[in-house]
Amino acid sequence: MEKNVLQREARSPYLRIRDAIIEGTFPPGSALGEQSLAEWCGVSRTPVREALRGLEQDGLVERTARGLIVTNRTPEQILDTYDVRIVLEESVARFAAERHTQIDRIRLESLIRASSDPKPGDQLARRNHRFHRTMWAASHNDALIDVLSRLHMHLTRFPATTLSYERRWEQTQVEHRELVEAVVARDAESAAQLARAHFERARDIRLKLWQQDIP
Numbered sequence: 001m002e003k004n005v006l007q008r009e010a011r012s013p014y015l016r017i018r019d020a021i022i023e024g025t026f027p028p029g030s031a032l033g034e035q036s037l038a039e040w041c042g043v044s045r046t047p048v049r050e051a052l053r054g055l056e057q058d059g060l061v062e063r064t065a066r067g068l069i070v071t072n073r074t075p076e077q078i079l080d081t082y083d084v085r086i087v088l089e090e091s092v093a094r095f096a097a098e099r100h101t102q103i104d105r106i107r108l109e110s111l112i113r114a115s116s117d118p119k120p121g122d123q124l125a126r127r128n129h130r131f132h133r134t135m136w137a138a139s140h141n142d143a144l145i146d147v148l149s150r151l152h153m154h155l156t157r158f159p160a161t162t163l164s165y166e167r168r169w170e171q172t173q174v175e176h177r178e179l180v181e182a183v184v185a186r187d188a189e190s191a192a193q194l195a196r197a198h199f200e201r202a203r204d205i206r207l208k209l210w211q212q213d214i215p
Contacts, residue, residue: 033068078203107137108131125163162202164209172198
């Protein structure tokens with residue numbers, strides 16, 4: 001009982017600090033002191049300590065000689081993250097082609113039809129993530145979904161959405177449509193190849209955006 005109460009108390013500070021890191025309120029390299037964070041969250045130091053432990057496990061926080069800091073962002077991290085994501089998204093595409101249900105197909109095709117409606121950049125990013133989460137769901141593999149959700153959290157710490165890049169949304173619509181067509185046709189190999197190409201392009205654009213973000 002006591003352990004469950006502690007876990008509930010720790011969740012709110014975890015989410016608040018995590019979101020502040022992702023949104024840049026606590027930029028890379030920022031020191032994270034338990035006392036100051038406890039005051040900021042309006043809680044005791046114990047749930048903050050638990051939250052920081054979770055963030056360290058997530059890779060958003062690292063321990064240094066001067067204490068805990070927000071993990072720095074590097075181009076190597078982009079490459080490492082995409083190396084993993086590309087492999088996982090290939091697996092998602094294969095599983096989705098093999099396992100998708102009629103409901104999955106309807107949801108994916110509905111998102112493709114809706115994608116032609118123009119939206120501001122931040123809404124495009126949410127729409128894009130919704131498409132990929134729907135594709136993940138069509139894979140019917142909870143382990144893949146869990147790992148990909150964690151990877152997505154790391155990618156949101158990097159510069160603006162890749163959809164802000166010139167004509168990227170138009171190209172993304174084409175790539176999404178081709179991917180859905182392969183999945184619906186249950187062509188697992190083509191779906192995997194299309195997923196790989198899609199995320200390799202996203203990786204290259206993410207690196208260009210990172211370069212532009214350097215002061």
